[in-house]
Amino acid sequence: MELNFSSWAVIALLGLATLLGIGFKLFSGRGRSITKSEAIDLSKLRAVKSGVPVKAFGKKATLLQFSTEFCSICPGVARHLSQLEYRHGGLLHLEVDITNRLDLAAHFQISQTPTVFILDSEGEIRFRVSGAPKPGVIQQELAKLGAI
Numbered sequence: 646m647e648l649n650f651s652s653w654a655v656i657a658l659l660g661l662a663t664l665l666g667i668g669f670k671l672f673s674g675r676g677r678s679i680t681k682s683e684a685i686d687l688s689k690l691r692a693v694k695s696g697v698p699v700k701a702f703g704k705k706a707t708l709l710q711f712s713t714e715f716c717s718i719c720p721g722v723a724r725h726l727s728q729l730e731y732r733h734g735g736l737l738h739l740e741v742d743i744t745n746r747l748d749l750a751a752h753f754q755i756s757q758t759p760t761v762f763i764l765d766s767e768g769e770i771r772f773r774v775s776g777a778p779k780p781g782v783i784q785q786e787l788a789k790l791g792a793i
Contacts, residue, residue, distance in 0.1 A: 684768040690749070692739045703737030706792035707764040708783070713744045716758040718777045726761070729783065733793045765790060
């Protein structure tokens, strides 16, 4: 059976899509350290915890999660981060819905939800994870900060 140009094009496209999918899966959720950042302004985030506006960061660290209404894995990530907050004193977990906050998505270059930032006690971004964090990544980075 002889393959024509369009058949080869389809095979090449499928191969490329497969490689891109594998690459995305490998690197999503791993995160990266941030060396230089400015402190986040809580008033611009309009973050709310239990119906009350948040005015201070966690004493040791803050887990800032950006989610959207349409994100299916965001609730599970939020539960995990809330459990960390509950287990370790000095941590604060904030979840900010950016469905209608394109200004925040653009400012922080968020192209995927959930996106989780680990902030130090001063509110500076120290670590960033796009997608669902791989197991142990958040705890490992919090340990580096001395937060757990």
